[in-house]
Amino acid sequence: xxxxxFCFRPTSPGRDGFESLEEVKSSRTPRSSPYIKxxxxxxxxxxxxxxxxxxxxxxxxxxxxxxxxNFEDEASRADELPSLNFSSRLPATPDRSPDIKHLGETxxxxxxxxxxxxxxxxxxxxxxxxxxxxxxxxxxxxxxIHQILNSCSKSISGGDFSHSQTSVSELVSFLDSVSxxxxxxxxxxxxxxxxxxxxxxxxxxxxxxxxxxxxxxxLSFELPKSASKFAGISPQCLEIADxxxxxxxxxxxxxxxxxxxxxxxxxxxxxxxxxxxxxxxxSGLSNVFLSIRRRHFEQIKVAMPVVVKVVKxxxxxxxxxxxxxxxxxxxxxxxxxxxxxxxxxMETGENGKLRALIGLYVLQILALVSVSANHLQFALRLAxxxxxxxxxxxxxxFSSHVHLGASLSVILAQKYDEFARTAKLDLSALKxxxxxxxxxxxxxxxxxxxxxxxxxxxWEFKRDAVDFLLYITSxxxxxxLDDEHNDCSLYMTSIFSALQAVTMIIIYTSDAELRKxxxxxxxxxxxxxxxxxxxxxLKALIxxxxxxxxxxILLDLVRGEMHxxxxxRMSDKALxxxxxxxxxxxxxxxxxxxxxxxxxxxxxxxxxxxxxNSDAVLSALNLYRYVLMTESAGxxxxxxxxxxxxxQKAYNEWLLPLRIxxxxxxxxxxxxxxxxxxxxxxxLNPVELVLxxxxxxxxxNLKHPV
Numbered sequence: 001x002x003x004x005x006f007c008f009r010p011t012s013p014g015r016d017g018f019e020s021l022e023e024v025k026s027s028r029t030p031r032s033s034p035y036i037k038x039x040x041x042x043x044x045x046x047x048x049x050x051x052x053x054x055x056x057x058x059x060x061x062x063x064x065x066x067x068x069x070n071f072e073d074e075a076s077r078a079d080e081l082p083s084l085n086f087s088s089r090l091p092a093t094p095d096r097s098p099d100i101k102h103l104g105e106t107x108x109x110x111x112x113x114x115x116x117x118x119x120x121x122x123x124x125x126x127x128x129x130x131x132x133x134x135x136x137x138x139x140x141x142x143x144x145i146h147q148i149l150n151s152c153s154k155s156i157s158g159g160d161f162s163h164s165q166t167s168v169s170e171l172v173s174f175l176d177s178v179s180x181x182x183x184x185x186x187x188x189x190x191x192x193x194x195x196x197x198x199x200x201x202x203x204x205x206x207x208x209x210x211x212x213x214x215x216x217x218x219l220s221f222e223l224p225k226s227a228s229k230f231a232g233i234s235p236q237c238l239e240i241a242d243x244x245x246x247x248x249x250x251x252x253x254x255x256x257x258x259x260x261x262x263x264x265x266x267x268x269x270x271x272x273x274x275x276x277x278x279x280x281x282x283s284g285l286s287n288v289f290l291s292i293r294r295r296h297f298e299q300i301k302v303a304m305p306v307v308v309k310v311v312k313x314x315x316x317x318x319x320x321x322x323x324x325x326x327x328x329x330x331x332x333x334x335x336x337x338x339x340x341x342x343x344x345x346m347e348t349g350e351n352g353k354l355r356a357l358i359g360l361y362v363l364q365i366l367a368l369v370s371v372s373a374n375h376l377q378f379a380l381r382l383a384x385x386x387x388x389x390x391x392x393x394x395x396x397x398f399s400s401h402v403h404l405g406a407s408l409s410v411i412l413a414q415k416y417d418e419f420a421r422t423a424k425l426d427l428s429a430l431k432x433x434x435x436x437x438x439x440x441x442x443x444x445x446x447x448x449x450x451x452x453x454x455x456x457x458x459w460e461f462k463r464d465a466v467d468f469l470l471y472i473t474s475x476x477x478x479x480x481l482d483d484e485h486n487d488c489s490l491y492m493t494s495i496f497s498a499l500q501a502v503t504m505i506i507i508y509t510s511d512a513e514l515r516k517x518x519x520x521x522x523x524x525x526x527x528x529x530x531x532x533x534x535x536x537x538l539k540a541l542i543x544x545x546x547x548x549x550x551x552x553i554l555l556d557l558v559r560g561e562m563h564x565x566x567x568x569r570m571s572d573k574a575l576x577x578x579x580x581x582x583x584x585x586x587x588x589x590x591x592x593x594x595x596x597x598x599x600x601x602x603x604x605x606x607x608x609x610x611x612x613n614s615d616a617v618l619s620a621l622n623l624y625r626y627v628l629m630t631e632s633a634g635x636x637x638x639x640x641x642x643x644x645x646x647x648q649k650a651y652n653e654w655l656l657p658l659r660i661x662x663x664x665x666x667x668x669x670x671x672x673x674x675x676x677x678x679x680x681x682x683x684l685n686p687v688e689l690v691l692x693x694x695x696x697x698x699x700x701n702l703k704h705p706v
Contacts, residue, residue, distance in 0.1 A: 138194050141178065145201055148174055153211075156218045168222055175202070175226040182233045183273060192233055199230045199240045206247045213251065220248045220257065225264040228280045232273030232324065238280070245284040254291035258299055261285050262306045274314045275324035282307060282331045286338040296342050297354045304357065307335060308364050312401065315368050316456050322373065329369045333381050336365055340385055359389035363405030370408050371456045376419075379412050383422035404450040411451065411464045434472040438528065441472055445525060446494025452501030459514070462505055466517050473524035488533055496540055499525060503554075507547050519553075526557065534561065535586040543598055548612060551599065552619035558595065559623050562587045566630060588638035593646060596624045600654040607657045610665055611683040617658070621690040624650070628697055642701065651698045655691065662688050 148171045155164035175198065182188065182195040202223065206216065227244040230237040249257050261284050285303055292299055311332055314320055339358050343351045362385040369378040386409055413420035413427045420427050434441050451457060451465040488495065502525075505518045526534055538561075542554045565587050599620035602608055608617050627641050640646055662684055669677035 137190065138197055141194055141198055142201060144174065145198055149205055152219070153215055156215050157212055164218065168218065172222050172226050176229065179226070179229040179233065182230075195230055195233050196237055196240070199227060199237055199244070202227065203240050203244050203247065206244065216248065216251050220252045220260060224248055224260060224281065224284065225267065228264065228277045231280050232276030238276065241280040242283055245280045246287060249284055249287045249291060254288045255299065257284065258288050258292070258303060261288065262303055265306045265310050273324060274317070275320050275328045278310055278314060279327050279331050282328070282335050286331070286335045289338045289342050296346065297357065300339055300342070300354065301357060304361050307332065308361070308368070308401070311368050315371050325372055326374055329372055329378050332365055333369070333378050336362055336382065336385060355388050358385060360402055362386060363389060363409070364401040365405070366408055367401045367405040370461065371458070376416065380419060380422060383419050386423040386425070400450055403447055404454060407447045407451050407465070408461065411461060411468060414468055415464055431471060435474070441528065442488050442491040442495060444472060445469065445498045446491055449494060449498035449501050452498060452505060459509065459511070463511070463514050466502075466505070466514065466521050469521045470517060470524070473521065473528060488529060492533060492537070495525070495529065496537055499537065499541060500544065503541065503545060503550050507550055523557070532586065535591065539591065539595060542595065548614065548616040551616040555595070555599070555616070555619040555623050558587070558592075559626055562592070562627070590640045592623070592627055592639045593641060596620050597654065600658060607661045610661060610687070611680050614683040614687050618687050618690060621687070621694055625690060625694050625697065632701070644702070647698055647702050651695070651702065655695050655698065658691055659695065662691060
C-alpha cells in the first residue's frame, strides 16, 4: 500500500535532497600525455562552470565533488581494474632517441615503440591511400581523413602538445563538415554515402589492434561527440556511431568516459538532429554504468540530471521526428534498466540510496516518454521499476517532472490493468482511501495539477485525469466538513493551481464531454473546500483568469454559493446558530462588492473592454443585482451594498461610465450590416438590459437611503 500512496504524499519542508557526498581528499594521478593533461583541465573547468548550455531547472545539478570522484587515485584500484590503469597499459619506455629538431620548435623526444605502433596502425591506411587517385569526392575525403588521422597519431605519440591539439581540432572540424553536409541535405545520396564511409573509416582506425592507448585516450575527449552527430543521417550511421562510442568505453576508463559523455550530452546544438545525436551517448552511459566497479551512487547521480535535462528539451521541440524520438526513448528506458541491473548486483544494504535514485529517475522518464504516441510500450517497461519509488519518503523537493511522473503512474494504472499489475499498484485500495480521507484527497488534487497543466501531454491523459478526479470526489461529504478540523490552508496553493488548470481545460478543449466533466469536477472540488477558504479560491480564480466566459461562469458559481448560504440562513436550523454561520462565511461580506468592481471597473481604471468582456460584465451585473435585491428584501446589509456611499460609488464609477460606453458602441454599429456589427450589437443587448435595471434600483435607493 505504501507504494500506491507514494504519488500523493503531502509536501514536507526541511529536506534538501540527498545527503552530501563525503569530501574527497585524494586526487587522481594525472595522465602522462601533456595533451591529455590539458584536456582534463579543460574538462574539469567545464564541470565547474556547469557545462555549455542550460535548458532550465532539473531535479539535480552538476556536483563538482561527484565529478572529483571520477579522478580519484588510480593507483588505489590498480589491482581491481588493471586493464584501466594507464601505467600498466603503456609499454615500458625505451631509451630516448636523439632529439629531432624542428624549425622554430623546441626539440620533442619521441618514444620508439609508440612510433612503431603508430606506423603499424597505418599500414592498412597507407596501402589504401595508394589505391586512391582522388578522382571522386569520396576518394578525396578518404585521403583527407587518412592524412588527418596520421597527423593526430604522430603528434600525440610524439608528445607534441601544440601540434596534437591542432590535429585533433582539424579532425573534429573535418568530421563536423561531413556530417553537417549530410544532415542539411537529407535527399543527397552522395553526402550520405560519404558520411558512412568516413565514419566507418574512423571506427576501423579505432579498432586497430596496434593503435596506442595514448592516442585512444586523447581522441576519447572529442570523437564520441563528433561520431554521434552522424547518428541522424541513416540507421547505418547510427549503428557505426554506437560502435565508436562502445569502442571508447571498452578501451578507456569508464569513469573517464562518464564525464566525457555527460559533457557531450550537455553540448547539444541546433546544427544536428538532436534526438538522434543523443541516442549513441545515452547508450554509452548505459554501458558505462555497467562497467563502473565502485562509487555507483555518486557517479550515476552525476549522469542522471544530464539525461533528464536534454531529453526534456528535445521531447518538447515540435520539429522532433517521431522515429528519432522513439529510438531516443527506447535508449532512455534501457538506461534506467541498466541502473536497475547495477542496483541488483550490489549487496543488500548498500543499494538503498541508489534504489531511491532509480525511483526518482523512473518517474521523470515516465513523464518524458508519455508525450510519445507509443507511450504504453515504454511505460510497461518502466512499470517494473516503480516499486523503487517507495524507497524515497518525500519527493516534494524535486521538480515538477517527478510529480508529473507520479501522477501519470496512477492514471496509467487506471487505464491499463497490465501496467497496474506490473507496477504492483493496488488502485482500488488507493481510490477508496482517497474517497474517505479528505486530507489525502487534497494532496491528490495537488498532484493531478501537473497533468492538467502540462502542454506536452496528449489530451487523453487530461481526460483520464478528470475521470479519476470525478471518481475520488464522488459522494457528498461537504456537509460533514468542519472548518476547525478540515483546514486545507496548507494545500491552498496546490489546490488553486489544480483548479486553475481545470479551467484551462474547460476553455481550450474541443471535446464537449471533457468540458462537461471538467466543469463538474471543478464544482465538486470547490464543494469539498471549507467555506472559509472556498471564497478565497473563487476570488483568486476570477482575478487570475483572462477568459471573459470563464470569469462569467465563476461569478455564477459565487452567486450560487451566496444563494445556498442565504437559504441556510433562512432555515430554522441555521437561525439557531445564526451568529456562527455569519462569522464563518465570507460570501455575504464586503468582499463581494470588491469582486464586482474588479470586473466593472478593472485595475487599469475606466469601464471594461466591450464587447470582448461582455460575458463577464453581464455576469457581474447580475451578481450585483442579485445581492442588492436580496439584501433589500431581507432588510439586511451584510455586504454593505445598501450604504449611501456604496450606492454613489456604484452609480458614478461603475454604472454610468458603462452606460455611456454601451450606448456609444451600439450607436456606432447601428447602421452597419456586416456580420461583425450585428454580433457586437447582439452581445451588448443583454448587457444593456441588466445595466438599466441596475441603474433603476440604485436610483430608487438613492432617493430612499437606508
